[in-house]
Amino acid sequence: MQRFSRRGRPARPVPAAVGAASPEVRAGAATYGWVALALYDISVTWLNNRYVWRCPAAVINRQYNAHATVRHLEVGVGTGYHLARARWSGRAAVTLADLNENTLRWTARRIRHHEVRTAVVNALEPFPDLPGAPFTSAGVGYLLHCIPGRLDEKASAVLGNVAAVLEPGAVVFGSTILAPGPSTPPRARRMIRLLNRRGILHNTEDTAADLGRALAAVFAEHTLEQVGEVALFTGRTAAAPDGS
Numbered sequence: 180m181q182r183f184s185r186r187g188r189p190a191r192p193v194p195a196a197v198g199a200a201s202p203e204v205r206a207g208a209a210t211y212g213w214v215a216l217a218l219y220d221i222s223v224t225w226l227n228n229r230y231v232w233r234c235p236a237a238v239i240n241r242q243y244n245a246h247a248t249v250r251h252l253e254v255g256v257g258t259g260y261h262l263a264r265a266r267w268s269g270r271a272a273v274t275l276a277d278l279n280e281n282t283l284r285w286t287a288r289r290i291r292h293h294e295v296r297t298a299v300v301n302a303l304e305p306f307p308d309l310p311g312a313p314f315t316s317a318g319v320g321y322l323l324h325c326i327p328g329r330l331d332e333k334a335s336a337v338l339g340n341v342a343a344v345l346e347p348g349a350v351v352f353g354s355t356i357l358a359p360g361p362s363t364p365p366r367a368r369r370m371i372r373l374l375n376r377r378g379i380l381h382n383t384e385d386t387a388a389d390l391g392r393a394l395a396a397v398f399a400e401h402t403l404e405q406v407g408e409v410a411l412f413t414g415r416t417a418a419a420p421d422g423s
């Protein structure tokens with residue numbers, strides 16, 4: 180049956196990756212409409228990161244400056260704030276992959292001075308036909324806490340899918356908000372409860388130990404540290420046998 184938009188025009192077809200995702204997974208990405216995207220940099224990237232999650236945006240941006248390369252994949256792109264602010268060594272070929280087409284359009288426009296490709300993907304499913312692959316770096320910032328499921332399972336799936344489209348010796352870096360621990364302040368606990376109730380976050384059971392297990396299972400080398408409520412990590416794929 181033909182679907183129609185509210186204005187009576189034929190509705191755009193739903194991308195296959197979106198149609199195949201479970202309603203809970205789709206809800207984790209559907210939050211990012213135009214209004215949410217317009218408010219995201221102020222509300223999440225600046226205010227929440229500093230005053231609720233105790234991990235200022237500059238800390239996350241340092242990951243981009245340290246690890247992003249000119250053949251880069253970004254999964255879970257949001258507004259592209261960190262991509263736009265990163266110091267690149269030149270014009271980069273950047274593939275943006277997300278379950279939400281709004282975030283892809285928003286970010287592609289914001290970093291249009293780079294060579295940008297986009298793909299609608301569910302990060303939980305393999306992405307064999309990704310344009311621009313293989314990549315020498317990949318960013319997965321603030322993606323895992325949006326996805327339902329146990330952290331060791333969702334991180335193994337997502338990071339395994341990303342590792343499969345990387346060059347040998349390539350780096351993945353990312354961040355995710357963990358479940359409250361003994362040192363979590365009340366305002367962060369309240370925010371995590373609220374955002375989980377609304378289906379925006381799925382992280383009430385997410386521990387650094389589970390994330391560490393997933394990183395160790397997928398990568399030859401990894402790092403993991405915690406700043407405030409946020410786990411910051413990197414993983415490196417094994418080098419090619421000739422050491423390149």
Ligand SMILES: C[S@@+](CC[C@H](N)C(=O)[O-])C[C@H]1O[C@@H](n2cnc3c(N)ncnc32)[C@H](O)[C@@H]1O
Pocket residue numbers: 204207208209211224254255256257258259260261276277278279282300301302303319320321322325326
């Ligand atoms: C919180 S934003 C992250 C934005 C940005 N990376 C940052 O660090 O600020 C989460 C992004 O992940 C996307 N997302 C959520 N679930 C996804 C899934 N299963 N597959 C692909 N993208 C997903 C959302 O659409 C959104 O763009």
